[in-house]
Amino acid sequence: MNIFSKLPVKELDDIANLLTKRSSLSETFNYLSEITPSDFILIGGIARSQYAPARLTNDIDILVKDEDFENIKRFLRGYEGVKQIRGHAWLIKGIEVEILTPSFLGLDSVLVDYIFGTKISIPFGDKAFLCSKEGIILLKLQRSSSTDLEDIYNILKSNPDINVNALSPYLSEKQLQLLLTAKSKVLID
Numbered sequence: 598m599n600i601f602s603k604l605p606v607k608e609l610d611d612i613a614n615l616l617t618k619r620s621s622l623s624e625t626f627n628y629l630s631e632i633t634p635s636d637f638i639l640i641g642g643i644a645r646s647q648y649a650p651a652r653l654t655n656d657i658d659i660l661v662k663d664e665d666f667e668n669i670k671r672f673l674r675g676y677e678g679v680k681q682i683r684g685h686a687w688l689i690k691g692i693e694v695e696i697l698t699p700s701f702l703g704l705d706s707v708l709v710d711y712i713f714g715t716k717i718s719i720p721f722g723d724k725a726f727l728c729s730k731e732g733i734i735l736l737k738l739q740r741s742s743s744t745d746l747e748d749i750y751n752i753l754k755s756n757p758d759i760n761v762n763a764l765s766p767y768l769s770e771k772q773l774q775l776l777l778t779a780k781s782k783v784l785i786d
Contacts, residue, residue, distance in 0.1 A: 625657060625692040630725035632679075634672050635665035638716050640728045640736055641695070648730040649751035656693040660712065660728070663698045670696075708735060708767050730756055731764055738772040746779065753783045 641658025680688045699709040716726035737745035
């Protein structure tokens with residue numbers, strides 16, 4: 598018996614749209630890794646979903662070094678199906694791609710060195726990398742929105758091996774307290 602046969606038509610449409618979007622995201626990421634001249638790290642919702650239960654995202658967020666950003670912009674302008682829609686946002690094969698830099702995100706050099714130093718190779722060419730789970734936590738603590746804090750909780754819950762104390766050199770006192778609170782909540786749950 599097909600598990601989809603009992604779902605209402607609206608839910609089937611939502612599932613079809615989600616699968617199409619997921620396929621498009623994958624195709625766009627493959628294309629991006631082929632045409633981008635510099636290393637980049639996948640961050641944001643897609644990267645977060647590698648370490649905790651997935652939630653829907655409609656874009657791809659990548660981090661590039663400040664010194665590579667202008668070169669990447671010049672390079673992307675030469676490709677069909679690529680259009681800059683605002684400062685750091687591009688439309689690539691119909692998918693929004695945020696090409697972010699450390700200075701745009703307000704990251705200090707120590708944190709940038711950590712994120713680029715702990716990147717993980719992924720099967721999308723030799724220039725594409727995945728941000729480590731610890732790196733995702735550090736990036737989310739920079740903004741500390743309610744969604745970011747929920748994401749941190751979910752990453753910690755799904756990865757109990759994360760040593761939060763090892764991240765303390767990269768955090769302010771307030772950020773460290775938020776992280777320790779999230780870890781305590783995971784231990785209680």
